[in-house]
Amino acid sequence: MVSSADTSRANSLPETTYFTKPPVDGEFVQVDKIAWQPMPEPFAHGGICWKLLHVSPELGSWTAYFKCPAGSHFSAHIHIGPGEYLLTKGKMEVRGGIENGGETAYELGYGYEPSSARHDHTYFPIDSEFYMSFVGPLHWIHEDGSTVAVTGWKELQDVWLQQTGIAA
Amino acid sequence: MVSSADTSRANSLPETTYFTKPPVDGEFVQVDKIAWQPMPEPFAHGGICWKLLHVSPELGSWTAYFKCPAGSHFSAHIHIGPGEYLLTKGKMEVRGGIENGGETAYELGYGYEPSSARHDHTYFPIDSEFYMSFVGPLHWIHEDGSTVAVTGWKELQDVWLQQTGIAA
Amino acid sequence: MVSSADTSRANSLPETTYFTKPPVDGEFVQVDKIAWQPMPEPFAHGGICWKLLHVSPELGSWTAYFKCPAGSHFSAHIHIGPGEYLLTKGKMEVRGGIENGGETAYELGYGYEPSSARHDHTYFPIDSEFYMSFVGPLHWIHEDGSTVAVTGWKELQDVWLQQTGIAA
Amino acid sequence: MVSSADTSRANSLPETTYFTKPPVDGEFVQVDKIAWQPMPEPFAHGGICWKLLHVSPELGSWTAYFKCPAGSHFSAHIHIGPGEYLLTKGKMEVRGGIENGGETAYELGYGYEPSSARHDHTYFPIDSEFYMSFVGPLHWIHEDGSTVAVTGWKELQDVWLQQTGIAA
Numbered sequence: 312m313v314s315s316a317d318t319s320r321a322n323s324l325p326e327t328t329y330f331t332k333p334p335v336d337g338e339f340v341q342v343d344k345i346a347w348q349p350m351p352e353p354f355a356h357g358g359i360c361w362k363l364l365h366v367s368p369e370l371g372s373w374t375a376y377f378k379c380p381a382g383s384h385f386s387a388h389i390h391i392g393p394g395e396y397l398l399t400k401g402k403m404e405v406r407g408g409i410e411n412g413g414e415t416a417y418e419l420g421y422g423y424e425p426s427s428a429r430h431d432h433t434y435f436p437i438d439s440e441f442y443m444s445f446v447g448p449l450h451w452i453h454e455d456g457s458t459v460a461v462t463g464w465k466e467l468q469d470v471w472l473q474q475t476g477i478a479a
Numbered sequence: 480m481v482s483s484a485d486t487s488r489a490n491s492l493p494e495t496t497y498f499t500k501p502p503v504d505g506e507f508v509q510v511d512k513i514a515w516q517p518m519p520e521p522f523a524h525g526g527i528c529w530k531l532l533h534v535s536p537e538l539g540s541w542t543a544y545f546k547c548p549a550g551s552h553f554s555a556h557i558h559i560g561p562g563e564y565l566l567t568k569g570k571m572e573v574r575g576g577i578e579n580g581g582e583t584a585y586e587l588g589y590g591y592e593p594s595s596a597r598h599d600h601t602y603f604p605i606d607s608e609f610y611m612s613f614v615g616p617l618h619w620i621h622e623d624g625s626t627v628a629v630t631g632w633k634e635l636q637d638v639w640l641q642q643t644g645i646a647a
Numbered sequence: 648m649v650s651s652a653d654t655s656r657a658n659s660l661p662e663t664t665y666f667t668k669p670p671v672d673g674e675f676v677q678v679d680k681i682a683w684q685p686m687p688e689p690f691a692h693g694g695i696c697w698k699l700l701h702v703s704p705e706l707g708s709w710t711a712y713f714k715c716p717a718g719s720h721f722s723a724h725i726h727i728g729p730g731e732y733l734l735t736k737g738k739m740e741v742r743g744g745i746e747n748g749g750e751t752a753y754e755l756g757y758g759y760e761p762s763s764a765r766h767d768h769t770y771f772p773i774d775s776e777f778y779m780s781f782v783g784p785l786h787w788i789h790e791d792g793s794t795v796a797v798t799g800w801k802e803l804q805d806v807w808l809q810q811t812g813i814a815a
Numbered sequence: 816m817v818s819s820a821d822t823s824r825a826n827s828l829p830e831t832t833y834f835t836k837p838p839v840d841g842e843f844v845q846v847d848k849i850a851w852q853p854m855p856e857p858f859a860h861g862g863i864c865w866k867l868l869h870v871s872p873e874l875g876s877w878t879a880y881f882k883c884p885a886g887s888h889f890s891a892h893i894h895i896g897p898g899e900y901l902l903t904k905g906k907m908e909v910r911g912g913i914e915n916g917g918e919t920a921y922e923l924g925y926g927y928e929p930s931s932a933r934h935d936h937t938y939f940p941i942d943s944e945f946y947m948s949f950v951g952p953l954h955w956i957h958e959d960g961s962t963v964a965v966t967g968w969k970e971l972q973d974v975w976l977q978q979t980g981i982a983a
Binding site: 336338339340367416420424 | 510591
Binding site: 670671672673674675676677678679700701703710712729731733735750752753754755756757758759760761762763764778780 | 838839840841842843844845846847868869871878880897899901903918920921922923924925926927928929930931932946948
């Protein structure tokens with residue numbers, strides 16, 4: 312099946328690697344028992360804190376819980392894959408809020424943000440908390456759309472492990 | 480490229496269908512503004528109610544919010560794909576609870592249930608509420624592992640539309 | 648945050664388990680170097696063979712390569728999640744073929760089968776081969792729609808390991 | 816459930832939007848019946864052509880078929896989500912090839928490239944063809960890791976529609 316131009320095949324054929332894989336383990340986090348960590352600039356402003364709850368390295372998805380003081384906001388970003396949130400406390404203005412064509416969520420509010428959703432303005436007018444699961448990274452952008460950073464499960468896990476002292 | 484045994488190709492070659500697809504829309508549900516619906520037997524017992532928040536027909540994922548009175552429980556089921564929950568109120572014993580090798584979640588608790596997780600006993604000793612996102616259907620089973628039903632996003636959307644009167 | 652009805656919390660609060668996860672490894676299989684194995688009845692008829700190429704335990708997806716002699720067919724099944732195939736050789740009639748409202752694929756043909764796609768008749772009129780990736784299990788059914796079996800990545804890996812002698 | 820600081824709620828509570836969704840349609844492409852299009856620089860070099868076979872806007876996945884002349888190569892990129900390929904013709908050196916710690920695939924070869932896989936050197940020493948399905952975008956990078964572009968299903972569909980004249 313190999314072209315005659317390739318005379319080196321017999322000698323260099325790679326070993327086939329085949330993996331026998333176990334099922335993935337379940338996980339549990341008693342959320343109120345773990346400490347808040349600050350979400351670093353330039354991603355968040357006004358004292359937003361987070362707890363990383365889960366990462367899925369295979370698909371690249373991850374889940375976190377956020378605490379957002381009155382007046383805080385996230386920097387502009389694109390959701391590379393879909394995300395789902397549950398606002399458990401307070402009020403969140405997504406994409407500028409309902410007055411500007413976006414959504415204004417109140418406790419208890421659920422939202423689905425599709426792949427490629429661009430969030431220029433995510434603002435919390437009162438003390439708020441929300442849970443969110445993400446598929447893929449966040450693509451943080453400047454106003455002109457150019458890249459600030461692409462932060463996926465691995466980068467976020469690294470930050471979390473450093474903040475919590477799990478990784479020395 | 481076609482075998483000479485296939486003489487009918489010239490006449491029957493199918494048209495290529497090609498779809499130009501728009502991005503998926505975002506969604507928002509003000510959860511406290513929609514009415515509870517009962518989870519039907521034989522899936523739930525003791526007065527469990529639900530609100531269907533989202534379905535994703537492409538991947539087959541779906542998201543719901545559940546209210547579980549003290550003493551209620553779910554029937555035995557397997558999570559065909561992974562699921563993630565946030566217990567927002569009360570106490571939930573998963574896989575028999577921590578005394579039996581499973582988990583006991585308290586408010587505010589997060590859990591990741593992997594693909595193929597089998598939940599024989601999910602019990603709520605006190606009034607509880609939880610949010611959960613699912614990839615793929617639930618496979619409801621008898622004690623011997625045989626199938627009661629396989630309920631995916633489509634079957635669940637059908638139940639919800641009927642319960643809420645959206646579908647006549 | 649816990650109901651006063653729950654007096655046992657202080658003593659029984661579960662440990663939080665948190666996992667530090669490595670990236671997933673890449674894989675490579677030189678497909679022509681591994682042996683064909685028979686697809687067992689009652690799933691396939693007429694001498695269909697397969698090679699399992701990959702399983703993804705986290706999402707429950709899997710990938711295989713199939714060889715289907717002239718006259719062979721698969722039993723009726725539902726794709727629980729989406730699947731994509733590349734017919735690399737021959738001719739495949741899906742859902743009864745184009746004469747019956749389904750598809751007839753010729754080499755080189757690509758198809759996307761959505762979540763919940765039901766395939767009552769998948770037939771190979773000439774010697775054929777195809778590659779297919781699947782999200783989630785196949786739900787094999789009787790003519791009346793009742794369950795024969797639900798075969799996911801784990802069941803299929805178990806069959807493959809046994810057939811190839813990797814698992815004793 | 817709403818903080819007393821939020822006095823505007825009664826007037827501004829958003830409408831709940833709820834979508835009744837149909838199943839996703841199946842698709843079929845007779846691959847040899849559609850024309851090759853050039854992969855544009857700066858992504859590919861040496862005459863690489865492609866056929867876009869499928870996009871999945873919900874998850875952000877997509878599938879394509881590539882023809883790579885002897886001596887062609889792809890620019891450096893990161894797979895944001897997992898990808899799977901089937902080399903149907905020729906020889907492909909991934910991550911520098913087996914001599915440099917990567918893989919060298921021969922027809923018929925299958926590979927799984929995990930989320931976050933970085934491919935600095937993907938080279939085709941002989942005329943080659945491969946099929947590949949991708950979850951999420953490709954993140955094209957300069958040698959120092961900085962971003963050239965992030966190309967997902969939407970950007971790729973736009974290029975394809977323009978190249979094929981489907982979009983005016």
